[in-house]
Amino acid sequence: MRVLVVEDEDVLADAIAEWLRREAFAVDVAYDGDAALERLGVNTYEVVVLDRDLPVVHGDEVCRAIVDAGGETRVLMLTAAAAVRDRVAGLALGADDYLVKPFALVELAARVHALTRRAGPVAPPTLRRAGIVVQPARREVHRDGRLVPLTRKEFAVLVELLRADGAVVSAEDLLERAWDEHIDPFTNVVRVTMMKLRRKLGDPQVVETVPGVGYRIR
Secondary structure: EEEEEEEOOOOHHHHHHHHHHHHHEEEEOOOOOHHHHHHHHOOOOOOOEEEOOOOOOHHHHHHHHHHHOOOOEEEEEEEOOOOOOHHHHHHHHHOOOEEEEOHHHHHHHHHHHHHHHHOOOOOOOOEOOOEEEEEOOOEEEEEEOOOOOOOOOHHHHHHHHHOOOOOOOOOHHHHHHHOOOOOOOOOHHHHHHHHHHHHHOOOOOOOOOOOOOOOEEE
């Protein structure tokens, strides 16, 4: 699942991005409103973590652009203003949630997780298929009752395959959803990650390759 963090305080923006990456999100970062609009024009995000007081283009304008574009992107707005009227104003713009600075990164991550469950079709809190049980919020994977430790990217790929509910997911879609904008589109990272994921899940193999199309879990 892909998240855009828009925050002009570099240290805070990078800290948020790193924390969310630990939660297996693919994260892009923009440090002003104009850069945010540029990324929103070329990428699809489940959630945008949006500082309200941005330079170049104000966060309110970025929020309006997201809402006017339609789609299913959710907005978590950040602000240093704690007054109720400020929170109400932010929500009135179309933001889905509001977090006042300073905040705990663990709370921000929990709110992003909650918003991803509201972006697009509702995903169950537990994903099950072919003997695999995944609890995304706890980042736990079991195969036939056996705990399977996965890296962040392996976990993100597995979640996308399970969310597809048996449909084929292309390598391009996996790159879009599980990696950030800096990934080389010609890399073989999906194939390598899939090979490691299959090995960790064990036999019998459940991840099927559909030649020329992508991957699926039947």
